[in-house]
Amino acid sequence: xxxxxxxxxxxxxxxxxxxxxxxxxxxxxxxxxxxxxxxxxxxxxxxxxxxxxxxxxxxxxxxxxxxxxxxxxxxxxxxxxxxxxxxxxxxxxxxxxxxxxxxxxxxxxxxxxxxxxxxxxxxxxxxxxxxxxxxxxxxxxxxxxxxxxxxxxxxxxxxxxxxxxxxxxxxxxxxxxxxxxxxxxxxxxxxxxxxxxxxxxxxxxxxxxxxxxxxxxxxxxxxxxxxxxxxxxxxxxxxxxxxxxxxxxxxxxxxxxxxxxxxxxxxxxxxxxxxxxxxxxxxxxxxxxxxxxx
Amino acid sequence: xxxxxxxxxxxxxxxxxxxxxxxxxxxxxxxxxxxxxxxxxxxxxxxxxxxxxxxxxxxxxxxxxxxxxxxxxxxxxxxxxxxxxxxxxxxxxxxxxxxxxxxxxxxxxxxxxxxxxxxxxxxxxxxxxxxxxxxxxxxxxxxxxxxxxxxxxxxxxxxxxxxxxxxxxxxxxxxxxxxxxxxxxxxxxxxxxxxxxxxxxxxxxxxxxxxxxxxxxxxxxxxxxxxxxxxxxxxxxxxxxxxxxxxxxxxxxxxxxxxxxxxxxxxxxxxxxxxxxxxxxxxxxxxxxxxxxxxxxxxxxxxxxxxxxxxxxxxxxxxxxxxxxxxxxxxxxxxxxxxxxxxxxxxxxxxxxxxxxxxxxxxxxxxxxxxxxxxxxxxxxxxxxxxxxxxxxxxxxxxxxxxx
Numbered sequence: 176x177x178x179x180x181x182x183x184x185x186x187x188x189x190x191x192x193x194x195x196x197x198x199x200x201x202x203x204x205x206x207x208x209x210x211x212x213x214x215x216x217x218x219x220x221x222x223x224x225x226x227x228x229x230x231x232x233x234x235x236x237x238x239x240x241x242x243x244x245x246x247x248x249x250x251x252x253x254x255x256x257x258x259x260x261x262x263x264x265x266x267x268x269x270x271x272x273x274x275x276x277x278x279x280x281x282x283x284x285x286x287x288x289x290x291x292x293x294x295x296x297x298x299x300x301x302x303x304x305x306x307x308x309x310x311x312x313x314x315x316x317x318x319x320x321x322x323x324x325x326x327x328x329x330x331x332x333x334x335x336x337x338x339x340x341x342x343x344x345x346x347x348x349x350x351x352x353x354x355x356x357x358x359x360x361x362x363x364x365x366x367x368x369x370x371x372x373x374x375x376x377x378x379x380x381x382x383x384x385x386x387x388x389x390x391x392x393x394x395x396x397x398x399x400x401x402x403x404x405x406x407x408x409x410x411x412x413x414x415x416x417x418x419x420x421x422x423x424x425x426x427x428x429x430x431x432x433x434x435x436x437x438x439x440x441x442x443x444x445x446x447x448x449x450x451x452x453x454x455x456x457x458x459x460x461x462x463x464x465x466x467x468x469x
Numbered sequence: 470x471x472x473x474x475x476x477x478x479x480x481x482x483x484x485x486x487x488x489x490x491x492x493x494x495x496x497x498x499x500x501x502x503x504x505x506x507x508x509x510x511x512x513x514x515x516x517x518x519x520x521x522x523x524x525x526x527x528x529x530x531x532x533x534x535x536x537x538x539x540x541x542x543x544x545x546x547x548x549x550x551x552x553x554x555x556x557x558x559x560x561x562x563x564x565x566x567x568x569x570x571x572x573x574x575x576x577x578x579x580x581x582x583x584x585x586x587x588x589x590x591x592x593x594x595x596x597x598x599x600x601x602x603x604x605x606x607x608x609x610x611x612x613x614x615x616x617x618x619x620x621x622x623x624x625x626x627x628x629x630x631x632x633x634x635x636x637x638x639x640x641x642x643x644x645x646x647x648x649x650x651x652x653x654x655x656x657x658x659x660x661x662x663x664x665x666x667x668x669x670x671x672x673x674x675x676x677x678x679x680x681x682x683x684x685x686x687x688x689x690x691x692x693x694x695x696x697x698x699x700x701x702x703x704x705x706x707x708x709x710x711x712x713x714x715x716x717x718x719x720x721x722x723x724x725x726x727x728x729x730x731x732x733x734x735x736x737x738x739x740x741x742x743x744x745x746x747x748x749x750x751x752x753x754x755x756x757x758x759x760x761x762x763x764x765x766x767x768x769x770x771x772x773x774x775x776x777x778x779x780x781x782x783x784x785x786x787x788x789x790x791x792x793x794x795x796x797x798x799x800x801x802x803x804x805x806x807x808x809x810x811x812x813x814x815x816x817x818x819x820x821x822x823x824x825x826x827x828x829x830x831x832x833x834x835x836x837x838x839x840x841x842x843x844x845x846x847x848x849x850x851x852x853x854x855x856x857x858x859x860x861x862x863x864x865x866x867x868x869x870x871x872x873x
């Protein structure tokens with residue numbers, strides 16, 4: 176075993192892997208934000224609350240109907256996605272022509288309302304949710320103990336992230352979407368229902384947040400404020416990656432997870448600030464973000 | 470900024486004005502509950518503390534119907550500056566005689582200072598720092614329920630004595646976490662154990678896996694969690710996932726409330742050792758009180774903080790009743806220290822000259838899921854720490870009131 180900067184390589188590999196796992200959550204969440212911003216030009220501050228809704232949906236499905244983790248992984252995003260569609264139809268759609276600030280204020284207000292309602296009903300200390308039995312336990316990799324559930328988090332998040340990227344960047348449907356954001360009038364002239372496409376995109380972005388919420392439920396505390404704890408970091412990730420850039424959001428999500436993991440090895444006290452330091456440096460040198468156009 | 474949540478009328482306010490005036494010797498007292506009504510700690514204290522204070526007022530009214538109690542509430546949002554502003558307004562303009570609870574250490578230290586300056590009274594239940602009756606003590610503050618020294622002493626000593634002699638700390642990187650880590654390290658070392666290392670992580674860290682790996686490779690027998698609330702819950706949940714306990718290491722939660730155990734679920738929390746000064750299922754009296762509490766807070770399990778607010782308000786009212794005045798905070802505090810305490814939840818006890826309330830502490834172990842018979846059946850009692858051993862000896866605190 177060798178050492179790097181006085182840290183045993185074992186510990187370092189372990190932390191890198193853990194960083195990758197945390198990065199999976201950042202990537203999933205920032206992906207949803209990037210999709211919504213890229214297609215709708217809305218800065219979705221309710222994303223954290225929607226992530227929390229996903230976790231609570233999984234918890235409530237289990238408590239009220241006995242539906243376990245695996246079906247919840249599909250059902251919770253659908254339920255929360257539908258809530259997102261209702262929000263888009265009833266509120267957001269009136270804001271597209273206005274300044275970004277209005278969308279930001281509306282979604283921020285929504286986040287506060289949703290959190291407040293859940294805190295009122297469920298209190299602040301959280302709800303229990305177990306790791307599914309099929310993923311309990313773990314493997315000893317030699318340099319660290321890797322819980323099976325964490326391995327699953329990386330795999331699932333990679334599949335979802337690159338699947339989304341593929342659909343938006345490489346398929347016909349994705350090209351319609353991108354065209355519709357560039358020039359909605361022209362796309363409509365080709366007979367494509369642009370408002371419906373936008374609505375479904377928002378629903379999909381929200382469903383991604385809920386999916387991350389279900390993934391988080393077995394390992395993080397399921398509480399009303401779980402979203403607001405993580406969303407600020409995720410916004411930093413999106414800013415670093417470049418607002419609206421899908422690939423940028425995915426790659427920065429994973430790499431910032433790793434950066435944070437490494438900080439926890441060398442100077443754990445700074446682990447919550449390192450991402451913002453990186454953000455400041457990126458904004459100074461590349462104001463549009465690492466992958467941003469413009 | 471959110472304003473004070475609003476005045477909450479107490480049981481006796483319902484009395485008609487005329488009737489109250491007609492009675493000779495009627496005395497009024499106004500209590501301000503300062504608690505986290507809408508944030509992270511609202512389940513530990515929060516709206517339940519108002520309920521507890523009302524129950525105390527109702528019970529005292531049976532002994533002395535001539536004392537009219539009004540209860541108001543304020544939410545400092547866990548910020549010391551807002552807390553100080555609320556307390557100043559209460560004491561100066563709104564005729565509040567005593568503030569109770571105080572949801573965290575920073576808030577409690579701030580309100581304690583205001584109470585001393587305005588010569589009013591502050592009875593702490595929710596906050597943990599032992600400095601309230603140590604280096605930062607004053608004649609207007611009484612600390613009721615628990616403190617960091619008692620937690621460290623209870624859990625730390627018991628764990629070292631049962632073979633857990635090497636420790637690794639996961640510490641919340643702020644005043645409370647540091648105090649708890651400091652007090653616990655001292656106890657561990659005094660009892661022949663050693664501290665192998667620590668990781669300090671910012672408040673509201675959501676991922677502990679890297680710190681847990683660190684702790685795992687330290688080979689320490691005990692991983693001490695010097696944090697609270699959501700941080701503790703996340704750390705324990707992820708420790709279970711990483712097989713920490715199965716790998717032969719044990720967790721010691723230094724500040725764990727029954728609400729945290731509920732949030733974790735017994736499957737994850739089982740085997741955890743913790744110290745509290747009150748538990749709802751401790752005896753018949755505590756169960757009976759819990760039943761009354763749950764009439765106002767259906768389905769909620771009261772914590773030791775709620776019990777502390779109830780008992781401290783009851784004792785406060787007794788002191789005011791004997792003194793026949795509530796305006797001089799220092800005099801009331803002296804009276805509270807002079808008369809022995811006696812209530813259904815903490816039993817017989819006393820308040821020391823430094824303001825520390827003395828009562829037994831209990832070392833609990835969280836039950837296995839199959840041992841739990843009904844909702845809220847969380848703990849089995851492992852040891853009772855007698856009142857005189859549970860808290861820091863008077864001479865060690867460095868409180869200026871002790872010397873004078």
